Amino acid sequence: MAKLLVIAEHRDGKLSVATLELCRVAKEIAPALGLEPAAAVFAKDDSIAKEVANYIPEVFVVADPAVAVYTADGYTQAAKAVVEAKDVKGVLIPHTYDGVDYAAKVAMAINAGIVSNVNKVVVEGGKPVCTRNIYNGKLQETKTISTDKFVISIEKGAYDPAEAGAAGSVTAVSASFGPIRTKVKEVVSTSTGGVDISQAKIIVSGGRGLKDADKYKATVIPLAQKLGGEYAGSRPVIDSGWTEPSRQVGQSGKTVTPDLYLALGISGAVQHVAGMKGSKCIVAINKDPEAPIFNIATYGIVADLFEVVPALMEKL
Ligand SMILES: Cc1cc2nc3c(=O)[nH]c(=O)nc-3n(C[C@H](O)[C@H](O)[C@H](O)COP(=O)(O)OP(=O)(O)OC[C@H]3O[C@@H](n4cnc5c(N)ncnc54)[C@H](O)[C@@H]3O)c2cc1C
Known part of the structure; x- marks a missing residue:
């Protein structure tokens, strides 16, 4: 069966809560879309993928030095590889700083329609229907994605995180990477007191x-x-x-x-x-x-x- 894919977000070996929120969305809406919920992890190894597998039945991992740290090019190419290899129809991305950076690139790469900054997704007539705030939260709009493939970026905190359950499968997917046009030279924490x-x-x-x-x-x-x-x-x-x-x-x-x-x-x-x-x-x-x-x-x-x-x- 075709997949509805959550792209996991992680940093310094820690999985983001936003990823778990998207796992909940995927499990909720996949059946009405006729899809199976799954997740993809792009990292240097499969340790994060094993953690994600506690929240969703199937996880695909692209373990490659090219995605050891986040770059928009690296994530876009890895996402395209998983979409093509695993018959992915829908992609869910956290609407975070990274998500804002690469979600539209993924949509371009896989020829999908995209709605970003969404806070609610339901399914009507087999299509995802997305609600999001516009004009700084003064109004809300609702959009249906009618393309064959779709990408949705979902606001942090819009859903509760998925609860852990029986461990799902973890499958390696290989990707051949083209040029990655940005290089992360240093990551500097802006937190002065270490409080998040x-x-x-x-x-x-x-x-x-x-x-x-x-x-x-x-x-x-x-x-x-x-x-x-x-x-x-x-x-x-x-x-x-x-x-x-x-x-x-x-x-x-x-x-x-x-x-x-x-x-x-x-x-x-x-x-x-x-x-x-x-x-x-x-x-x-x-x-x-x-x-x-x-x-x-x-x-x-x-x-x-x-x-x-x-x-x-x-x-x-
Ligand atoms: C591009 C842009 C980005 C921005 N980003 C942010 C942002 O990230 N975060 C943010 O907060 N703002 C942001 N702002 C600023 C924002 O527009 C507001 O100016 C700001 O949020 C107002 O802060 P405030 O509510 O503390 O102050 P005020 O609007 O001045 O409100 C103070 C309130 O305190 C109440 N009050 C006064 N005395 C008492 C009292 N004794 N007891 C009870 N109530 C009392 C008053 O009735 C009033 O409602 C941004 C603005 C722009 C243009």
Whole structure:
């Protein structure tokens, strides 16, 4: 049977959560498309492939020095090899920095239609129907892909990760690589404190409503620590130096999908919301009842945060 293929993302020997989210999507929609769910891993060896096989029944691995580190050319050529060798009709790619870089190249290479930055896929009439945000999240659009082959890039956090099950098979696929036009010379971590807020389950995030660095530090950080979570901020908080850049949430910062996102004195500008709207539960405290953050908040508290947070700390 033809395949619906997830392309795995990994770095430094670690599999991304986004890959597991796509495994869930593949298993959910493959039957209605008449396809079998599978994944492909491009790496120096098959260790990551064995890990992915816990989440999806079949894994193809291109183990080659050409894909030991990510490059768009390397991944595109490896993807084409698997698509051709294994009768792949659909490809799912995480909509991450790497995914944005190479998804359209894969679509070109395999002559497929593509919809990117998707947050929901269903199947109607045997075709994938993709929903995605446009105009910075102000509108949503739905697109059906009618080409024989398709590529879909899916936003991080749009789906829960697949649960591990019985180990699937791992099969090697060989690829002959042409020129790879970029060379990774060095990978530099931008994280100053070693904190990756994108993996946090609880985030307390502060905005300009905190007024200054001292109040941010005295309000947001203790509450985050009390809840066993991470602290973060909107862009003005970062630009003003109240906390480090790796903790910025939003379009030009990190995308986060915690179980709880507590927004303190954040108005809810589209650029901020773009980075946290996938949170499972959003609690907003803002003294302006018209603040746009209340449009997406699960719970909204219209009040002065400097009254609510001390009361909350006392209760906790
Ligand atoms: C290209 C581009 C990229 C951007 N990227 C990002 C990004 O990645 N992340 C990001 O956050 N922004 C980003 N921005 C900026 C964004 O447009 C907003 O300016 C920013 O998110 C606003 O931050 P804020 O909510 O903290 O501040 P404000 O919009 O000033 O909101 C402060 C809020 O605090 C409330 N408040 C004040 N005092 C209190 C109090 N005592 N108690 C309770 N509430 C109170 C006010 O009612 C107000 O709603 C970007 C902008 C551009 C143009």
